[in-house]
Amino acid sequence: MIYHPPHISWLEVEIPGAPETALQIAPKTIRDVEAILRYATEKSLVIQVWGGGTHSGYGNPPPPHIVMSMERLADVEVWEPDDLTIVVGAGARIETIEAMLAERNQSLALPERPGGATVGGVIAAGVSGLRRGRLYGTRERVLEATMVTGDGRLIRSGGRVVKNVTGYDLHRLAVGAFGSLGVIISVCLKLWPTPPGSATVLVDDLEQASEIVRPLAVLEVDGRLMVYLQGTEAEIEAQTGRLGGKWTPGFDWPADPTGAWQWSLRVPPASTSEAITRLPGGWSHVAIHGVGEIRIASDSQDGAEGLRSWAEASGGQLVMTKGDPSIFDPWGAPPPGLALQERLISEFDPARIINPGRLPGGV
Amino acid sequence: MTLVTDLRAVLGDDDVMEEPVELHLYSKDASLMRGRPACVVFPRDAAEVAEVVKLGEAHGVPIVARGAGTGLAAGASPTEGGIVVVTTAMNAIDIDPENRTAWVGAGVINLDLSKAALPYGLHFAPDPSSQSACTIGGNVANNSGGPHCLAEGSTTSHVLGMEVVLAGGEIAILGGQAPDPPGLDLKGLIVGSEGTLGVVTRVLVRLLPIEPDVRTLLMSFDTVEDAAQTVSDVIAAGLVPAALEMMDKRMCEVVENWLEAGLPIESEAILLTEVVGETDGVISQAGVISKIAARNHATDIEIAGTAKDRALLWKARKSAFGAIAQLAPDYYLHDAVVPRTRLVETMKAVYAIADRYGLVMANVFHAGDGNLHPLIAFDASDEKINAMVHQAGEEIVAACLRVGGALSGEHGIGIEKRDLMRSNFSDLDLDAQARLKEVFDPGGVFNPRKVLPMGSRCFDFGGVRREVPEGVWV
Numbered sequence: 001m002i003y004h005p006p007h008i009s010w011l012e013v014e015i016p017g018a019p020e021t022a023l024q025i026a027p028k029t030i031r032d033v034e035a036i037l038r039y040a041t042e043k044s045l046v047i048q049v050w051g052g053g054t055h056s057g058y059g060n061p062p063p064p065h066i067v068m069s070m071e072r073l074a075d076v077e078v079w080e081p082d083d084l085t086i087v088v089g090a091g092a093r094i095e096t097i098e099a100m101l102a103e104r105n106q107s108l109a110l111p112e113r114p115g116g117a118t119v120g121g122v123i124a125a126g127v128s129g130l131r132r133g134r135l136y137g138t139r140e141r142v143l144e145a146t147m148v149t150g151d152g153r154l155i156r157s158g159g160r161v162v163k164n165v166t167g168y169d170l171h172r173l174a175v176g177a178f179g180s181l182g183v184i185i186s187v188c189l190k191l192w193p194t195p196p197g198s199a200t201v202l203v204d205d206l207e208q209a210s211e212i213v214r215p216l217a218v219l220e221v222d223g224r225l226m227v228y229l230q231g232t233e234a235e236i237e238a239q240t241g242r243l244g245g246k247w248t249p250g251f252d253w254p255a256d257p258t259g260a261w262q263w264s265l266r267v268p269p270a271s272t273s274e275a276i277t278r279l280p281g282g283w284s285h286v287a288i289h290g291v292g293e294i295r296i297a298s299d300s301q302d303g304a305e306g307l308r309s310w311a312e313a314s315g316g317q318l319v320m321t322k323g324d325p326s327i328f329d330p331w332g333a334p335p336p337g338l339a340l341q342e343r344l345i346s347e348f349d350p351a352r353i354i355n356p357g358r359l360p361g362g363v
Numbered sequence: 364m365t366l367v368t369d370l371r372a373v374l375g376d377d378d379v380m381e382e383p384v385e386l387h388l389y390s391k392d393a394s395l396m397r398g399r400p401a402c403v404v405f406p407r408d409a410a411e412v413a414e415v416v417k418l419g420e421a422h423g424v425p426i427v428a429r430g431a432g433t434g435l436a437a438g439a440s441p442t443e444g445g446i447v448v449v450t451t452a453m454n455a456i457d458i459d460p461e462n463r464t465a466w467v468g469a470g471v472i473n474l475d476l477s478k479a480a481l482p483y484g485l486h487f488a489p490d491p492s493s494q495s496a497c498t499i500g501g502n503v504a505n506n507s508g509g510p511h512c513l514a515e516g517s518t519t520s521h522v523l524g525m526e527v528v529l530a531g532g533e534i535a536i537l538g539g540q541a542p543d544p545p546g547l548d549l550k551g552l553i554v555g556s557e558g559t560l561g562v563v564t565r566v567l568v569r570l571l572p573i574e575p576d577v578r579t580l581l582m583s584f585d586t587v588e589d590a591a592q593t594v595s596d597v598i599a600a601g602l603v604p605a606a607l608e609m610m611d612k613r614m615c616e617v618v619e620n621w622l623e624a625g626l627p628i629e630s631e632a633i634l635l636t637e638v639v640g641e642t643d644g645v646i647s648q649a650g651v652i653s654k655i656a657a658r659n660h661a662t663d664i665e666i667a668g669t670a671k672d673r674a675l676l677w678k679a680r681k682s683a684f685g686a687i688a689q690l691a692p693d694y695y696l697h698d699a700v701v702p703r704t705r706l707v708e709t710m711k712a713v714y715a716i717a718d719r720y721g722l723v724m725a726n727v728f729h730a731g732d733g734n735l736h737p738l739i740a741f742d743a744s745d746e747k748i749n750a751m752v753h754q755a756g757e758e759i760v761a762a763c764l765r766v767g768g769a770l771s772g773e774h775g776i777g778i779e780k781r782d783l784m785r786s787n788f789s790d791l792d793l794d795a796q797a798r799l800k801e802v803f804d805p806g807g808v809f810n811p812r813k814v815l816p817m818g819s820r821c822f823d824f825g826g827v828r829r830e831v832p833e834g835v836w837v
Contacts, residue, residue: 082599083702083733105601126543137542139551140520155795156788159769161700163517163732165506165555166770166780166787167814168796172519172551176543193601213572214640235644268540270461290463293542316541335546336535340802344547347798360545 005043008036017053018067026069030146030154030185036068037183038152041351049179049355051121052093054114057262057322058125058178059330059358070120073185078160081106084191085143085160090120090184105194109135112253120184124355126176130253131228133290134216138175141189145171147182150349160188178358181348197236201227201247206273206289211243218289220276221254257284259297261323265307267292267316278310292316301328308332331360338363366422367402370446373414378405378452389447391440392432395693395743396778398441400427405452409564412448413532416562416808419446420531425811428558430470430498433491434505435696436777438557443811450500453564458483462540463570464523469500469563476568485570488515491773492681503563506555508773510606510680511637513731515571517773519554524567527553529560530804538567552799557775558810560803574639577605578649579667579676582656583630587611587714587726590632591706593659594730597636597652598703604652606637607731608680614725614738617686624679627663634730635680683727684738690723691740695752698780699763700772703733712762713737720755734772735763761786776814784816793819 011025011032018024027033040047048056048064070091077087081104088097094114101107110122111129122128123145128137144158147170157170174181198216202224203209209218209227217228228251229239240247256262267275269292276287279296280303287294298304301323308318312333320330335341338361345352345363370379380386380403391397401424406412419426425445432439441447453468456476460483467476473494477486490509491497501507503525508517515521524538527550537550553560584590590609597607610618610633615626627633634656638648653664667673687694701709710726717724717739728736737759741752760770760783770780770787784793797820803809 080702080704082595083704084598084603085702126548128543132542136516136520139548140516149795153791153795155792157792157795159700159787160767161702161733161769161772163508163512163700163729163734163772164769165517165773165775167776167784167792168799169506169519169552169555170795170799173548175548176545177547180547193603195601212641213575231640231644232647234647235641238643239641264543266541266543268462268464270459291542292540311541314541315539317545319545331545335544336537337529337549338546340529340549341547343802344799347802348795359547363546 005039008039013069015050015067015069018050019048019063022048022064022067024067024069026072028072030148033148033183033185034152034154036066037148037150037353040066040353041151044351045353046356047353049124049183051091051118051124052114052116054117055121055125055127055321060325061355061357068183070118074118076100077186084193085162085188086191087160087186087188088119089186090118092119093117094119094122101191102194106191107194108189109141109192110138113255115255119187119189123175123184123187124177124179130217130219130288133218133288134214135192139172142171142175142187143190144188145174146185146187147174148185149182150351150354155182158188162190179354180345180359180363183354195230195232197233198230198250199236199240199247200250200252201229201240201243201245203227203243203245208243208245209289212239219254220285220287220289222284254286256295257286257297259284259299261298261301262321263296263298263304264319264321265294265296265311265316266319267294267311267314271314271316275311278307280307304328334361366418366424366446369418369422370402370404370415373418374404374406374411389429389441389449392429392434392437394435394437394440394777394779395695396437396440396442399444400441400447401444403447403449405449407452409526409528409534412528412562412564413534415446415448416528416530417532419808420806424808426562426808427810428500428504428562430501431472431496433493433497434501434775434777435698436771436775436779438504438775438777438810438813439501440778442778448562450498450564458570460485463572464540465568465570467499467566467568469498469503469565471499473497473499473502480570484573486573487568488512488521488571489518492684494681499566499568500563503554503566504557505773505775508729508732508734510608510729513607513729514603514605519551521569522550522554522566523569525550525553525563526565528562528564530806530808540567555775557777557814559800559813561809576642576645577637577639577673578645579635579637579673580649580652581665581667581676582634582636582661583627583663584632584634584659584661585630587632587710588707589659589661590634591710591730593634593656593661595703595706596655596659598731600651600655602648602651604636604648604731605639606635608635609633609726609728609730610635610680610683611726614683614727617689617725618679618683620689621686622679622682624675626679630662635676680727687725687738687740690725691742693743694738694740695756696736696738697756697759698771698774699735699760699768701733701735701763701766701768703731705766706730706733709735709763709766713759716755716758716762720751722752722755729772732772757783778813781814782816
């Protein structure tokens with residue numbers, strides 16, 4: 001059944017792709033979010049926080065009573081191009097923000113092919129861009145976060161400066177926490193400048209790629225190996241010359257592979273090549289060399305168990321990012337410190353209403 | 364059984380100290396605040412630390428972790444007494460060049476790690492000025508930065524995992540070489556927590572390849588404003604140099620007087636900047652920076668010609684705090700950060716405050732990050748001056764917060780800035796942080812009364828203030 005509490009149902013919207021059995025709402029203000037969360041805590045209603053719906057396949061969540069879209073909390077509060085920082089609402093779409101930033105040659109350095117994903121969504125899911133080996137991951141972008149806890153408290157952590165050790169880093173803890181500490185309302189992000197020169201170079205092997213000490217990215221996409229370069233135009237000319245091989249100006253970022261089942265394989269960086277050789281036949285992949293992240297899609301889960309055993313024995317994980325959690329355990333071996341994680345979440349979301357079951361170990 | 368007897372039963376006699384001279388030696392870090400430890404211990408591994416933690420809990424005494432004691436915020440001063448856990452015996456380095464990582468004992472000295480990584484063409488990016496003395500454990504506790512964190516981020520961006528002793532003496536290994544370990548990022552939370560959540564015994568760090576080429580530029584200016592504007596303009600031009608540091612005239616004078624590094628002491632301010640990367644890139648970046656400096660009336664721009672010249676310039680920069688002893692026996696240093704667009708006005712305000720109190724102030728700081736280090740040289744034995752210095756310090760912090768800044772960029776909160784936390788955060792923000800502390804440390808043994816001001820944990824849902832007895836960590 002769908003709940004229609006009168007004082008929040010006026011925020012009702014249609015959220016394409018969201019579970020239809022749930023009340024679909026989109027708060028307009030922080031006060032709305034506080035009221036919704038307090039009400040849900042009081043009534044023990046499960047809330048699924050919705051960004052672009054691009055990472056809704058993680059974990060094994062129970063069906064939500066309420067789907068809360070952040071689409072109306074998507075404003076750019078402050079963009080300080082000269083400080084390389086931006087404060088933006090969680091519901092802002094990455095493409096929209098990147099298009100704006102590109103006018104001043106700046107970038108969020110979040111996922112390059114977000115497919116409708118929001119800033120809040122990629123932070124909550126802890127998903128990084130393909131440039132993470134050089135520009136660091138999503139966690140290192142977040143300078144400040146404003147959140148509303150499960151029981152409706154408005155809290156802020158961090159600050160709008162690029163370097164900060166004032167208090168505990170709750171804002172970084174929110175990265176990959178799937179909202180378990182609170183619903184992210186807005187964040188201050190550190191930006192990267194985009195240099196004038198760029199190139200994508202097709203290379204034969206990793207040895208050839210290693211000619212460049214710190215490339216922007218080295219990606220392997222279904223057997224093709226590409227080196228991505230950025231810098232001054234003189235630098236790009238020299239580097240492409242040294243690398244040899246076929247190159248094109250600009251970046252052609254691969255989209256994440258899609259299929260009935262999708263996976264994120266995470267291994268120590270030096271094991272990336274071996275990980276690719278261990279993929280069952282027909283599984284398409286985008287691998288980030290030097291990082292150890294391989295994004296995979298497949299038609300079935302056959303072979304996933306073996307891959308997971310190998311990954312875990314090598315100090316990594318195989319995480320299911322889309323598929324059927326009743327057939328295959330989405331996370332695998334639970335992480336250490338699970339009891340501590342449980343107690344932490346209880347302090348922020350005592351009734352366990354925000355995205356329950358999304359984190360490993362059933363947290 | 365007494366605490367010391369119990370500790371000796373676990374660690375042996377030699378690794379537990381309680382002589383007055385030893386206790387005095389470990390009674391403070393590099394801040395001005397002194398405590399009185401019950402004893403000082405030198406555990407060799409996590410298992411020994413776990414026993415110390417259990418004994419601390421059983422005897423109800425605080426546990427204060429300490430590396431080299433170079434901290435400036437009293438984070439390692441045992442101001443509530445208890446056991447000082449010195450990490451220096453945990454000093455193994457295990458480098459994995461293939462994965463560009465290393466497991467490092469908490470007591471390893473920062474510079475020793477980069478020296479050990481050098482044969483593999485790798486280095487550890489965070490390079491605090493105290494790097495020849497400070498430990499990796501201390502870097503983790505304070506999320507330390509350093510001049511070269513401008514492009515690569517502070518310690519937290521370079522910690523992939525850790526071995527930590529938690530409450531109850533539980534030893535946990537958090538994180539690892541693989542990216543994005545699932546679940547809440549507990550290790551990330553422990554970085555920068557100043558020993559208040561547990562004792563870190565080993566750290567898995569990221570090592571970066573050493574860049575093929577480098578250019579170090581020394582630029583002189585007739586006004587601090589011109590130098591500060593150059594910093595803002597470099598960032599606005601979309602350049603992120605490896606380092607971008609400022610020193611004012613007084614600081615140059617004291618450093619030059621001691622080191623004779625060739626700093627231009629006639630200039631009101633200098634900028635020291637470094638660009639790294641492929642040769643073509645560093646040449647063009649150095650050119651762009653030079654042009655920006657010239658536009659802002661730089662009186663001289665020099666590019667360090669040799670590795671030796673370059674090393675000397677960095678020695679000059681990193682020796683600044685030591686050299687200040689020529690001016691007065693003590694110094695008081697703030698570490699606030701401001702948006703880089705507000706540097707010029709903030710510097711003006713900071714100088715005005717020192718002038719108003721007639722205090723001797725020198726500035727050396729991470730300009731590219733907006734991380735100020737206004738340093739007041741004084742004699743702490745004079746009570747009146749002491750009070751004035753602290754008053755000026757608070758005004759400097761207030762000026763930084765007014766333009767949207769934060770209390771500390773890299774030195775930590777400790778006790779020194781603890782009571783200023785209320786000017787940076789709301790009651791609910793502090794309550795959230797205090798809840799987190801409680802979850803990790805229900806017994807309140809890990810470095811009590813640091814970071815969070817008294818009464819931080821005072822909100823129940825709905826915002827009702829709880830009664831808090833004086834002196835109780837709630």
